[in-house]
Amino acid sequence: MAPQTMQQWTVEGKDGFDSLKLNESAPVPKIGDRDVLVKIHAASLNYRDLIIPKGQYPFPLDFGVVPGSDGAGTVEAVGAHVTRFKVGDKVATLFNQGHIAGSLDQVSVATGLGGVIDGTLRQYGAFDEQGLVHIPSNLNWQEASTLSCAALTAWNGLYGLESRALKPGDIVLTQGTGGVSIFAVQFAKAAGATVIATTSSSAKADTLKKLGADHVINYKDEPNWGEKAKTLTPGGAGVTHIIEVGGPATMAQSLNAIKIDGVISIIGFLGGMSKDQPTFLDCLTNICTVRGVLVGSRLQFEDMNRAIEANDIKPVVDEKVFKLKEAKEAYQHMWDQKHFGKLTIKIA
Template structure:
């Protein structure tokens, strides 16, 4: 018999992490014809998850939503019309449930898990079959739970513009040691690219080198790290791809690092907002493409998973793992930037 209740977290209000509420017996709605009931084994957090209960998320969200976009689990039951999955399959959730391929549109951008629709921070969840992908066979539950947002975002940044897709010999610049940046390091190395990474910690610098970074720049010791990165590229031509996670406070340095016709992919704004920041004209003077992106499509997810299996890539998971009942503590731990790579919550064995 399929379960009828689930333990889950919801976001009630915008008062910070106190807005996270735990319900031990929430009802599971009846499955529709196209729905898949998933027993969730692991969830991973993203910066986006932290700012939603603080009321700082730029995209739509509903009060009372189950948070979390990233989850890996086992198919427990399927609706009568489901053809893509069967009970026992191992699956991973798609961030924007309606983004199956091509560009985002107004409809698909409004299907984000953990914001617009109920997400993964629960024991059981029902998802439309189109909003799931098969889990890579080389990963465990914790590793697979990290793919939905950070990994797919990094993949989209490197391969989303077909005319500028990453190729062997390119140089990629990453910022910090969050999930998107560490995935970008691994994907770029698997593609035969050179990687320059930035961080402010010697310990994290060593870990970045362990996972494939060719050069690591301490941005606190060298505030002109963009020009330094450009000097490390062949012929000092600049980097082909910048994974821009800092936002306005780091964009000026990213522009100093980029090569002619390079791509700066804006992922987020973890560095906050600064009064002085580059203008649109800087894209012209540096002759580059600056691109904002929001995760990626299911087709990109499936391409990425094939690459993960073919290259036996394993996501970087923080050594500290929380359980479902202590999810609020996980939020606080990540907000304090104590993590390296992806922070995970174990839901079931």
């Protein structure tokens, strides 16, 4: 039986990480007929979590909400009409709770966990049964807690446009060593693709090569890394898929690297916002597809989990693990870029 109270964090404003407030005796949520009560064992942070309390998140948001989209745990109780799960099942959370399959719409885009709906930085969570998936059997709690946002975003970037889905022999360009980029390296290699990765340090370059990257470009030494990447492709034809995490600051180089009919999936703006960026006309002159990606659907999540099991893919988890009470310190640690791979919080 779950206790009556629990620890949970909420976001109470836009004043930076001081807007994060810990409640040591919040009520454990009640479940309805189609809800599942989950004892959360681990959660992981994303860049999105960091910018919400800073007031920089561009998607639907409410304050007073429990933060965190990513979490994994054990089913403690199920509602009377739940059919997808039973007590004892190991589950992970879906980022947009209403995004079951197909494209996002005006309703499902406003169901972001940790933004509009109470998220995972708490000991127990009640979720609609449609907003959970079974976790891959080859992962531990910390690893499973990293899948909801970064992994699924990478998967959607590579497979979400069905007519241009990743194929063996394709060439994928990833940027940096954040969670999405590392997952993209792992998924691309498992699919038989060639990977070109960018980074800013020789130490990170070595790690990327260990993960399977075929070529690594140091963008500090090679500011025109897009053109360099193109020279590494057969006949200089260009890259098939680019996972674009930098945004305006890196888009020009991505366009320099892309192949005719290639796909650039924009998933973030880590490089900051800028008016100095390519125009829509550059998509025409480079004859490519540029798409925005906001995580992915439950159907994609389930497909991805099967691939993770089949290929025994292990998420890269930072060696430093924080406790739930240390969530604010975890935010700062990640903001200071002291992590490598996914930063996790142990809860249960």
